[in-house]
Amino acid sequence: MHDKSGRLLTRTHCAVSELKFFFYAQETSLAAQVLARQASLGSLKRVRFCVSDFCKPINESFQRKLRALLHQILNTHGLEYISLNLCEPELPALSSSDEAREVPVPASLRRLKYFHPYLDPYLPLHLKWHAATLEDVSLAPAVPRAAFLLSSMPRLRRLQCTLQEDMEVLLQCPSLETFHLMIYLTDKSRLLLPQVRAFLKKVVTRLDNLVLDFWGGDESDEATDLVLCLEGTETTPAALRTLKFLISDGCHAFGPDPTVQLRRLGAVLHRLPNLTSLDLGGAPTRVLLEALDGTVLPDLVELTMNAPWECPHDWAHGWQARALMRRYRRLHVHIHPMVHQEYEVCEYCRKHKCHKIPEFGRCTLFSHSKGARCDVKHEKCEIAVIVS
Known part of the structure; x- marks a missing residue:
């Protein structure tokens, strides 16, 4: 935040x-004035x-100013969306007597997003005071009592969080539709x-x-075995319509090598009968592609992945892609290309000029006629695959 523009906003x-606002520690007081x-x-x-x-280094003066700003945000009336991306330090939590002295503002928040391993002492009060209106909550840190506070939210539709204590109480959320679990294992979270x-x-x-988000690219058995939970209970399979994997710090994996985190997925595909969209977050193994045999995931219309070959153009015209789309006639495959720089164009691309796959972005493979209505958004780069 520029000092001149900040001063103008205060008047x-x-x-x-x-x-x-994006601002530095020394500008915390100015941010508070603008907010006020x-x-x-x-x-x-x-x-x-x-x-x-x-x-x-974070000094005590900044801690006091930051705490004052966070308290001011807590007491601002009428806010519907708060997004805080904060670094160190972790401020001491409020005592129960401190919480009791705070006077609640009327519930208005619909979205609340906290990023980075930072604990705002006023966060539990946000969750408590706005329980009646919150619909979308993202919490990067593990927050004390968070699961119990979230479980009392009748409108909560979307939740993103790390592993929390007492997560089973979240089953009491009547409106929850989307869950994004950030899997980052420490001695405590294990x-x-x-x-x-x-x-x-x-x-x-x-x-x-x-969304199963393997934050930090965790490849341990303890982390990857969570994929087996997708089978549901003994009596009831999963109801999921979309399933997405993120492999490395909230992103897709890089490169054509199969991702270790997906090694368990093939074992539970038959327990996902309603799935229409699957994002692998990386490249599949040959075994996983073969497990997609046309009988499991019968409603699948979108598959997002890295091309399991150094040249996605080559893979898109190969037998694996044709066989997959022959088994799933409505399928669209969105591939994240790992394309060489222009001066490193592979031999296949030199010989075949039919498509130029972008270095960034995705490419859509499809097998229906170009005029057919499919209700799936195609990328600008698209390749029609002839399967019959």
Whole structure:
């Protein structure tokens, strides 16, 4: 945030509905003044703050100013969306007596997003005061009592979080449709795995959408075995319609090598009868592609993956792609290409000029006639695969 523009915002009579700031520690007081000014003008609905000073030592003065800013956000009336991306330090949690002294604002929040392993002492109060209105919550840190607070939210439709204590109480959320689990195992979080497994097996029988996010690219058996929970319970298979894997820090894996995290997926495909969209987060193994035999996942219309070959153009015209799309006639395969630089164009691309796959973005493979309505959005780069 530029100091000049920041000072102007503290005096303006122009009311805005959204504040989006990237600022440094020394600008925390200025951010608080801007927030106070806009809150007083009565139109503010959305706040997005990103504080960055990752390499500098955090002194007590900054801690006091940051705590004051967080307290001010807590007490701002009428906010519908809060997004905080904060670095160290972790401020001490509020005592029960401190919490009791806070006067709640009327419930208004619909979306709340916290990023990075940072604990805001006022976060539990946000969850408590706005339980009646919150619909979308993202929590990167493990938050004390979070599961119990979230379980009392009647409108909660989307939840993103790390492994939390007492996750099974989240089964009490009546409206939950989408769950994004960030899997980052530490000595402390490993102790939570038994209850997380029990929760996953039950919740997939009710969810529409699930994301398994192997944060940090965890390849341990303890992490990858969570994929087996997708089978649901003994009596009820998963109800999932979309399933997505993220392999490395919230992103797709790089390169054509099969991802270790998917080694268990083939064993549970038959327990996903309603799945229409599957994002592998990387390249599949040959065994996994063969497991997609046309009888499992009968409603599959979208498969997103890295091409399991150094040249995605070559793979798109090969026998594996044709065989897969022959088994699933409505299927669209979105491939993330790992394309060589222009000066490193492979031999296949030199000989075949029919398609130029972009270095970035995706390419869609499909087998229906070009004029047919398919209700699937094609990428700008598309390849029609002839299967008959």
